[in-house]
Amino acid sequence: MSNENITKEEITAIFPKVAEIMADALGCDVEKVKLNSSLISDLGAESIDFLDIIFRLERTFKVKIPRGKIIEAARGELSESAFEQGGLVSDAGVARLKTFLNEVPADRFKTPLKSAEIPKLFTVETFCKMVIRQQRATAAAGGAKPA
């Protein structure tokens, strides 16, 4: 998992554009979009907005973002059953999420954590990191270098 190596400088470099995209997609002022804003709780995003944001990010940053794969990426080497059971994320799963989503303040991880509520954890920085990860993957595959 490469997100631990993502630097603040990399995030700061793309944040203004990501914030602009979020504001356009959500119909809010760009000033309202902070790096640590929760998309759902703070910015009122719904599932259609997530789709909108991902496609806008793809078009703007010329990357392919695997939809619906954030949680799969967060799960890493944990099996699905070790990650969650009966709709609840296991202790090991929560530990994985805390590492993968290390931009999310610890107090936002509720116990027990329902799998369906994982998207509530996503912040603007989560999406910045997602773009950077995909830019790196594209560059590694011989595509365009990250801007």
Add this chain to the structure above:
Amino acid sequence: MNRITALQPGTSVRGNYLIPPDIADFQQSLVGEAVGQLAAWAAMAAVDFKCRPVAGIAGLIELLAPVRPGQTLELSAELESVDIEAVSYRGEASANGIPLIRLQNCVGPMMPVEEFDDPQLLREHFAVLCGNGSATGGFGGIPPLAFTRNGGEPGKSARATLQVSASAPFFADHFPRRPVFPGTLLMNLNLQLAAALAAEIPGRWKLRTVSDLKLRSFIPPGEQLELEAKLGARTENSVIVIVETRKEKKLVGSARVSFALGGNS
């Protein structure tokens, strides 16, 4: 949609549609719907009819020329990506070589097809469309739908209430297993309200584009909706109107509608 004339699976699709000559009117929003339906067929075929797209997002719709009954629409759509989560596409409709409408950055969330339709019937209909085509003339025009104006400030905002019918004929097709008020009809009403607001502003305003169109939730039969059109920005030559639809204060749809000065139709 009468016939699919070319299909590159998962990539592009072309088709045509003869607008019945005997209907009174065929709104431009229906031309957009025809392009969207063409893309939907291609998307469903790409995932073996396991999922179907539903109305979601249209980044930009350019209304390029008027359309009239009796014309044959030449439709095309390019699928930018398609999987079981979403289809992203752009498309165009023209008649006699003249572009009528252009759609860009459209996204349709994919839903399990069995919730809405019989997958086998869809496959069979798709085979007909890709073969000799379906019969023409089945569309009788948009049923009369009217909102009730109930407030606003002339030239600045307009509000209206829409009572969605509990049992309109279009619910039988949209969709057979789950009736949903068509997003195209909702947008058509939104455009009417936006045009009514623009008409209150001095000048002769012509609808040019619809952008950032987003439909957030399904509208079942019988719902009461609140429509609002607000003046967003105005220059000497253009007017932007923001349209929003709410159900009990919850936003269910929105778009940005632009009008330009002039035009003959």
